Amino acid sequence: MNRKIAPAVLRGSALAFAATLALTACGGGGNDAGGGSADGANADDVAAALEEGGELTVWAWDLTVQDVAAEFEELHPNVDVEVVNAGTGNDQYTALQNAIAAGSGVPDVAQIEYFALPQFALADSLTDIGALGASDLEGTFSPGPWNAVQQGEGIYGLPMDAGPMVMYYNTEVFEKFGVEIPATWDEYVAAAKTIHEADPDVYITNDTGDAGLTTSLIWQAGGKPYTVDGTDVSIDFTDEGSTQFAETWQQLIEDDLVAPINSWTDEWYQGLGDGTIATLNTGAWMPGNFESGVQAGAGKWRVAPLPQWEEGGTATAENGGSSLAVPSATENAALAYAFLDYASVGDGVQTRIDGGAFPATTADLESEEFLNREFEYFGGQKANELFAESAANVVEGWSYLPFQVYANSIFNDTAGQAYVSDTPLMDGLKSWQDASIKYGTDQGFTVSE
Amino acid sequence: MTTASPPPAVLGTQPKPAKRAPKRTQKRSWSGWLFIGPFMAVFALVFLAPIAYSIYLSFFRNQLVGGNGFVGLANYSQALQDTQFWSSLLRVTLFLAVQVPIMLLIALLVALALDSGRLYGKSFFRISIFLPYAVPAVVASLMWGFMYGTRFGLVGNINSALGTDLPNPLSPDLILAAIGNIVTWEFIGYNMLIFYSALRVIPKSLYEAAEIDGASQFRLVTAIKLPAIRGALVVATIFSVIGSFQLFNEPAILQGLAPNSISTYFTPNLYAYSLSFSGQQYNYSATVAIIMGVITMVIAYAVQLRGMRKEG
Numbered sequence: 001m002n003r004k005i006a007p008a009v010l011r012g013s014a015l016a017f018a019a020t021l022a023l024t025a026c027g028g029g030g031n032d033a034g035g036g037s038a039d040g041a042n043a044d045d046v047a048a049a050l051e052e053g054g055e056l057t058v059w060a061w062d063l064t065v066q067d068v069a070a071e072f073e074e075l076h077p078n079v080d081v082e083v084v085n086a087g088t089g090n091d092q093y094t095a096l097q098n099a100i101a102a103g104s105g106v107p108d109v110a111q112i113e114y115f116a117l118p119q120f121a122l123a124d125s126l127t128d129i130g131a132l133g134a135s136d137l138e139g140t141f142s143p144g145p146w147n148a149v150q151q152g153e154g155i156y157g158l159p160m161d162a163g164p165m166v167m168y169y170n171t172e173v174f175e176k177f178g179v180e181i182p183a184t185w186d187e188y189v190a191a192a193k194t195i196h197e198a199d200p201d202v203y204i205t206n207d208t209g210d211a212g213l214t215t216s217l218i219w220q221a222g223g224k225p226y227t228v229d230g231t232d233v234s235i236d237f238t239d240e241g242s243t244q245f246a247e248t249w250q251q252l253i254e255d256d257l258v259a260p261i262n263s264w265t266d267e268w269y270q271g272l273g274d275g276t277i278a279t280l281n282t283g284a285w286m287p288g289n290f291e292s293g294v295q296a297g298a299g300k301w302r303v304a305p306l307p308q309w310e311e312g313g314t315a316t317a318e319n320g321g322s323s324l325a326v327p328s329a330t331e332n333a334a335l336a337y338a339f340l341d342y343a344s345v346g347d348g349v350q351t352r353i354d355g356g357a358f359p360a361t362t363a364d365l366e367s368e369e370f371l372n373r374e375f376e377y378f379g380g381q382k383a384n385e386l387f388a389e390s391a392a393n394v395v396e397g398w399s400y401l402p403f404q405v406y407a408n409s410i411f412n413d414t415a416g417q418a419y420v421s422d423t424p425l426m427d428g429l430k431s432w433q434d435a436s437i438k439y440g441t442d443q444g445f446t447v448s449e
Numbered sequence: 450m451t452t453a454s455p456p457p458a459v460l461g462t463q464p465k466p467a468k469r470a471p472k473r474t475q476k477r478s479w480s481g482w483l484f485i486g487p488f489m490a491v492f493a494l495v496f497l498a499p500i501a502y503s504i505y506l507s508f509f510r511n512q513l514v515g516g517n518g519f520v521g522l523a524n525y526s527q528a529l530q531d532t533q534f535w536s537s538l539l540r541v542t543l544f545l546a547v548q549v550p551i552m553l554l555i556a557l558l559v560a561l562a563l564d565s566g567r568l569y570g571k572s573f574f575r576i577s578i579f580l581p582y583a584v585p586a587v588v589a590s591l592m593w594g595f596m597y598g599t600r601f602g603l604v605g606n607i608n609s610a611l612g613t614d615l616p617n618p619l620s621p622d623l624i625l626a627a628i629g630n631i632v633t634w635e636f637i638g639y640n641m642l643i644f645y646s647a648l649r650v651i652p653k654s655l656y657e658a659a660e661i662d663g664a665s666q667f668r669l670v671t672a673i674k675l676p677a678i679r680g681a682l683v684v685a686t687i688f689s690v691i692g693s694f695q696l697f698n699e700p701a702i703l704q705g706l707a708p709n710s711i712s713t714y715f716t717p718n719l720y721a722y723s724l725s726f727s728g729q730q731y732n733y734s735a736t737v738a739i740i741m742g743v744i745t746m747v748i749a750y751a752v753q754l755r756g757m758r759k760e761g
Contacts, residue, residue, distance in 0.1 A: 090726075090727065261600070262706065265706070270601065409727035412709050413712040416709040417709060420710065444513060445513070
């Protein structure tokens with residue numbers, strides 16, 4: 001669920017003032033980097049394109065992109081940027097896919113979430129922006145998002161935000177029931193039992209089967225259910241990480257310890273405010289939603305590191321987050337890249353941070369102003385420190401399926417059944433695996449278990 | 450129509466009827482087409498072209514890897530073996546078998562009650578029953594979805610107020626009944642109106658004659674009213690059959706509230722939608738839509754045949 005809404009409402013940690021950007025757009029200079037090229041265009045062409053100017057159409061649902069575009073136009077008077085909201089998440093992907101299939105009306109820049117990026121990259125719908133300058137950006141972004149925009153040898157987008165996971169918790173609930181803040185998932189399950197036994201109306205968290213959360217927690221546990229090598233795909237939810245997740249989560253489901261409340265519903269916002277839902281394990285983009293949607297919880301909520309699978313561990317995962325990509329149908333890839341660069345690496349980053357986005361750029365994540373910001377909502381806690389720490393500890397090597405958009409859409413048909421029937425979660429994941437394999441095979445992939 | 454004037458002159462000078470005949474038919478068909486041309490153009494564009502295009506689509510398969518290719522009837526054979534498709538068809542059939550009779554019966558009773566002339570505040574009653582039909586299906590589904598909520602909804606309120614333990618209408622076991630309830634609520638008024646208008650045109654003299662013969666009210670209904678509105682009953686049934694097979698709005702809206710109860714293949718239409726919009730399987734989706742269209746037509750036609758035969 002959060003894949004649809006999360007990036008749309010990235011109004012989290014608004015920064016008070018500008019952090020110095022150590023990063024500069026790698027505009028000029030030679031380019032010896034590998035990777036493919038966009039019609040032979042390189043970094044020099046980007047600078048030239050900016051001089052020359054032109055028109056750009058940007059499809060993005062993130063509201064801060066609008067401000068970034070306005071600034072960009074001011075900076076480059078020859079460039080005319082039109083930002084279009086073509087829908088959030090899936091709606092936009094459908095529109096984009098249709099435009100690409102029709103060969104007309106394709107935007108020059110599109111916001112695409114990390115999990116959906118491989119699907120577009122694989123279909124050759126996106127420009128490999130490596131030669132345009134992106135290949136020089138190694139180290140600019142935190143590893144999770146940077147890894148996510150690369151597909152094989154190519155770079156298909158620039159990370160515009162990130163969702164390193166943390167645990168948000170309601171201190172009042174924990175104090176009331178005298179429960180310690182869980183540091184491991186075993187403690188989490190124990191806390192869930194204690195809380196729910198003490199008051200049957202209170203739950204440790206809400207979950208009705210969420211593909212994004214499931215894959216993220218498996219990711220954190222070190223599981224790699226998806227391996228992708230070009231068109232060779234394997235899907236296996238029996239590896240250690242997946243099993244560990246399933247066994248732990250099974251206890252929560254079986255004993256009805258998770259509230260049967262769908263995320264992003266009125267009921268959910270109420271539950272977060274009135275103490276029905278005690279914790280929330282999600283991305284660093286959440287604070288904005290708390291501030292705007294859960295006023296009743298102001299001052300009660302805090303941020304803690306995500307509970308660990310192993311005691312003393314620090315592993316985390318990403319949940320949500322978007323990139324900006326250049327569809328290959330664009331006629332002005334160089335200019336489009338210039339916009340990407342401005343929005344994701346250049347001054348646009350600060351604009352977006354001010355607008356509430358959680359950045360993916362390491363320089364911002366490490367800046368003092370950013371880290372020292374005190375969140376009034378979280379009782380003055382310096383939440384960005386925890387977010388940044390999480391961003392640095394994302395387990396490497398995760399990959400999504402090249403057809404993750406569809407796979408996520410059938411999660412509730414399969415794995416979700418564990419939440420409403422006697423089907424064990426492990427079996428549910430197995431049927432999710434089978435259904436995904438079937439779809440992959442139908443789509444011409446070589447899929448194995 | 451300047452072309453219309455020469456023929457008489459031509460006819461007069463041409464003695465051979467053999468030559469005359471083809472010329473005349475040619476003229477005649479040309480002017481005929483002029484009249485129906487605009488209609489045919491629109492008809493072909495908005496009715497035939499989409500169907501033809503769907504059929505065309507259903508012979509291809511476009512894959513993420515490998516691109517587009519002609520596959521003949523492969524999509525059809527796949528659909529016929531597709532357990533998800535058949536389970537969705539079975540679900541709407543069950544829905545049809547249970548919900549439609551209930552809805553039509555209630556609508557009929559209401560129409561008869563209104564027609565009996567014994568109700569006080571008839572027009573108020575009539576408009577209130579018809580009102581739900583004026584509520585868009587999406588709004589109705591959302592509204593009922595909230596009422597079904599076991600925590601903050603009506604069900605939840607009843608449970609906490611009366612201490613009852615009503616089951617969750619959005620659970621997998623009850624979801625079909627819950628949807629049936631919404632659809633019934635929405636369409637009773639519509640069907641009632643069909644029945645009521647049919648009842649209104651029955652000549653009063655028949656009732657008078659029956660009264661003279663000493664017929665009871667019940668006999669009046671079974672011997673005069675029901676036979677007289679059989680046509681309307683058949684029409685309402687056919688509409689309901691089609692409506693049931695096309696069930697989409699209600700499950701699609703409730704899916705957001707009960708994702709584990711309503712699968713992406715809950716009804717054939719929802720299945721076609723999911724295939725197309727989340728799966729990019731436009732070709733297979735078109736195939737499912739065509740098969741479903743054919744099945745609906747066959748069943749609706751069977752209902753019509755049966756209804757009409759009885760009438761004769």
